[in-house]
Amino acid sequence: MENSSSNKYYEIKLEKLNTILIKPSKPTPSHLQNFKLSLLDQLSPNIHGNTTFFYPNHNNINNNHNHFSDFINKSKILQNSLSQTLSHFYPLAGRLHDATTIHCNDEGVFFIESQTTTTLSEILTDPNFNTLECFLPTTEEKRNMLLLLRFTLFSCGSTAITISLTHKIVDFNTLIIFLDTWTTITTGNEFPLPDLTVAAALFPPREIPGMSGSVKTSDAKFTTRRFIFEASKIEELKTNIKNKIEFEFEFHPSRVEVVLALIWKCALSASIAVSGSKTTSFKRSILFQAVNLRTRMEPTVPETAVGNVVWPFWVTVEEESHVAIDEMVKRMRKGIMDFIENKAERFKEEGGFKVVMESLKERVEILKGNENEGSLVIYKCSSWCKFPLLEFDFGWGKPVWSCSVNNLVSNTIALMDTKDGGGVEAFVTLDEDEMKLFEQNEELLHYVLLNPTILI
The missing domain is CATH 3.30.559.10 (Chloramphenicol acetyltransferase-like domain)
Known part of the structure; x- marks a missing residue:
């Protein structure tokens, strides 16, 4: 394309x-x-x-x-x-x-x-x-x-x-x-x-010693680009993945899973290429994805519940054989299934304090072993697909486009529906040097339109 x-x-x-x-x-x-x-x-x-x-x-x-x-x-x-x-x-x-x-x-x-x-x-x-x-x-x-x-x-x-x-x-x-x-x-x-x-x-508030809600920012220069995955290209990507993947039951990857796997793979490739001789071994990578707990708990929490009713699950790749789109999609699906089956419902137990503390300890353990600077690459994703972002009419018509500007941290991916509802619009934020390679990745470019004009 x-x-x-x-x-x-x-x-x-x-x-x-x-x-x-x-x-x-x-x-x-x-x-x-x-x-x-x-x-x-x-x-x-x-x-x-x-x-x-x-x-x-x-x-x-x-x-x-x-x-x-x-x-x-x-x-x-x-x-x-x-x-x-x-x-x-x-x-x-x-x-x-x-x-x-x-x-x-x-x-x-x-x-x-x-x-x-x-x-x-x-x-x-x-x-x-x-x-x-x-x-x-x-x-x-x-x-x-x-x-x-x-x-x-x-x-x-x-x-x-x-x-x-x-x-x-x-x-x-x-x-x-x-x-x-x-x-x-x-x-x-x-x-x-x-x-x-x-x-x-x-989720009653608790005393959590040593915890802060601060966000670590980087001095590195980063930039955001917009990519459009049209519905036909997403279906092509799904077909290619389903032909390779082996799963214990009939598996139908979602459009978010396949789009996110491709972005993750290409971003990690760019990160490894930029670091070059600075690292002596393969870069491990972790992808954090935010999950809306409202629909994942039983009984479900009202959609009108105000506050942070979300929690992340994470997926890791530890070696080069894991960095294939079908393998990444498989890991994402297993990760969300494990989260839903073993964690989501437990958030109601004692206000979720136990599962929160367990998750925080798990996160510390995963981040251990990163003694070599740059040997671990972390990405964070939020999916806004299926949210009615282009439906908010104040009386003079619906918006033609909406966007979110990330000026705080790098290595983030935000996904939302295209205007026709069938495709995915991705806002990807990476360090500038990595973005130069990422947006030239031939595999990525086969499936995306890079920042096309928005028609009014």
Whole structure:
């Protein structure tokens, strides 16, 4: 499959117009003002994840004055509905008090209005993650807030909405609940009520000596690229794998498994090539994958449960014979089966404390033996496939695209559905030198489109 991408960096100018403090429409009752974090929240870092949604302008208006007037009207609608939404997500308008508590004091969240002379089509013709980072709130704007939003007007009348939420109490499923509530309140429809109590009830907070939710960042320069796996190419990849794989029962690999295995294999190959003579033996590698526990427990946890109701399982390759796509897929399937059968249900026992501590000890043991610098390569993956990311309509149409910008750590893979629902869009973040080799890998290029234009 032919691929070409200049990955042009548009150095756009984003002008901040206003920063509005939005508070819940109703004050939080005194008995709810001390919100207890769950055990899994405790272990999550207090860093912001972000998602940006791009909304095209479908009005046949080419007048800048009308664009701005329309933008201001939309902004007021969003601010009003956000205030109502925060009354149901009141911890997000509070402040982190200590390791186990959020003080729900209704101090509010920042809603930032911005505009740019760039058009949406310029951004989406060749999406560049350095450019897309411009749409995020700055570090100074974040201060100690748990939630921030940026609403941006393009010169063509299109808009972008960026949601920046702390991982301390939010997993991806919680983001979806928040957006579902916010959009339905905005459009005047019935909205789902979030469940704020179930996470801490299932996973009570505990004292964990020596544990912190910090994230280790690297001084190395890293970069993110976007890859599209079309449905037909995924089916070809599945067929090739099924013809090679041997399993004890009829095995049908998922599209996430086959796409992830190919990315992992090619990324590891790039890492080994870059390190060259620095290592004397094969690089071991571990792939961590986040699992939504809501659907993996019996009885299932409500989808509306707010908080970090996720836990990772991991897959390892220890020798060169393991670095084949069919072998990697087989290991992934065995890994998730083992997790579901032997760990997921146990999270309900004593709030999951025992299984959490066992998992943390296992992780320490796996990471042992990495005395030779660079002899172990770790990757982390989140799959957002099947989440309705392009369905969130505030009253002026659905987004044409959404993305998440990772500016914190390297060696990450994020997967989401393509617009037609059958393919997979992958955001891969690697060290710059490794990315140069990764995006030229012939096996990868047979199956992917490298950063194709997003049609409005």
